[in-house]
Amino acid sequence: MAKPEAPIFRQLFESESSTYTYLLADRDTKEAVIIDPVKETVDRDVKFVKELGLNLKIAVNTHCHADHVTGTGLMKKQIEGLKSAISKHSGASADVQLSEGDKITFGKHCLIVRETPGHTDGCITLVLGDKSMAFTGDALLIRGCGRTDFQQGSPERLYKSIHEVVFQLPEDCLLYPAHDYKGQTVTTVGEERKHNPRLTKKLEEFVKIMDNLNLPKPKKIDIAVPANLLCGLQD
């Protein structure tokens, strides 16, 4: 059973890009936040928000995604008053440009913005006010991390972001990534500090690993990045 003061929390999945979208809401006021909605699943998510009687205030992107088109622009057309948000360092347009330490409030809860660059310049981690959970975007993935070979990627910056921001959260803080490709859903700070095969290494070795991932580029990168600079609304 969830603690009475814990927000409503749902983890939603988009299977083509293996993206997680998160919905959080205050149980009393019904004010809600959505994190990383995907264009293809906007109808599902809007229906769900309506079914739960939520007042969706803000749709936040953890960064300018390269692998899928964000749903924030489309969602704004369907939900009156909804605002989009992204880091001011992302280069993307949105109603709210976020900076380190900003608070996104929903009812009695809030998400605190922590800048965690390295995968991209504008990556943020959103930490729930009581530090019981955090949304790491592509900075930290479960037993992995975001690639650093495009979009201003820098393994040195990513290593610093994870060690100095994410790994400083409480050991039992639940970490929810923007993607998982192996069916995993959640991890903790303690688990990743102990078992992350990349981030448990010294910086020099981490840089070597990241420089030699040799991953193919995301299939949609040439469509997704320009669209995501405009809330996902460019055809």
Ligand SMILES: N[C@@H](CCC(=O)N[C@@H](CSS)C(=O)NCC(=O)O)C(=O)O
């Ligand atoms: N195959 C997928 C793209 C997979 C990919 O590159 N994922 C990114 C996160 S989305 S920008 C990543 O950082 N992966 C790190 C890793 O170690 O897998 C597609 O074509 O969309």
Ligand SMILES: [Fe+2]
């Ligand atoms: Fe990404």
